[in-house]
Amino acid sequence: MDFSLGEDRQMLVNSLGRFLAGNFDWKTREQVIASSEGWSRDLWRQLADLGVIGALFDEESGGYAGSPFDVGVVFGEVGRALAVGPFLGTLMAGRVLAATGRADLLERVIAGEVILSAALEAATLRAVVAGDGWSLSGSQAVVPFAASADHIVVAATTAQGPSLFLVDKGASGLSIQSYPLVDGGAAGELRLDGVPATLLGEAGQAAPIIEAVNAVALVGLCWEAVSIMDVVKDQTLEYLRTRKQFGIAIGKFQALQHRMATLALEIEQARSAAINAAARFQEGRITREKAVSAAKYTIGRVGTLAAEEAIQLHGGIGMTWELPLSHYAKRLVMIGHQLGDEDHHLERFIALGRESAAA
Structure with missing residues (x-):
């Protein structure tokens, strides 16, 4: 199976990644989250000019993309930079406007004029x-x-x-x-x-509109979480290579290597679940909802594991405000509870299976 994003989608990833790397460094993030609104309107307008908001919606709604994979890659880069802003609210509210014929207002949202x-x-x-x-x-x-x-x-x-x-x-x-x-x-x-x-x-x-909107929002959150897991894993591996105990890097200890190997495998499982949620989105309601609930359950479980392992392997420094890793871990835990935690989605997956069997 070809897991490549395609040329157009990869261009979106590259341009958004470069923009956030150049305009949303860690110092900027600290200033933004300490502000009265908790986000940057100027940054949001620049993202709108870049076409990022338009990527969340299809052409009929005034955007230019809008597939679950397009939503996923945008949220993935947001997670990698740990960017803050009304991404989720814009996606969900905008999808409602599109579904109910309010493309006039949505066009102003895509232009960055309306929040x-x-x-x-x-x-x-x-x-x-x-x-x-x-x-x-x-x-x-x-x-x-x-x-x-x-x-x-x-x-x-x-x-x-x-x-x-x-x-x-x-x-x-x-x-x-x-x-x-x-x-x-x-x-x-x-x-x-x-x-x-x-x-x-x-x-x-x-009801069906809300269910579909929640489904695409869950795809976005799952892709965001996977990108955060990648960052957490990479930062932890780097720490294990440089932190020394008894005169050698702690990454040489076999027990810690086994823990990181297990984490890497679990993250790949989460990535597969997130990709599956996007890939199965157009295959009917039951298939779509089972795929997104399965992905959200997996994200909740693996996200908690990634946050806990990263903090434990960093030791006390992993809990400090000054270390970016602690902020990534907090976001992972928060995503695990947004739009239903793993227990909720496990129960929902079972109920959907029974509904499918009854039909």
């Missing part, structure tokens, strides 16, 4: 008809870069079923409690009290 976030847990919000529009009430926590967003795409429960809505920044009744995240960036808790909102698509028809 989006997404809050797609319908169970925590309630929507009712209010005059000619809709009114939303409830709360939702850990909405990525919520305070920075110009619009937030939210899911809410209605009398017709789960539905999708667009909420504008500054809408009456909307409050956002913002806070920094342990792995960098920022999030916020939404509190809505009779907030006016615009219905996206048809009321009660949100």
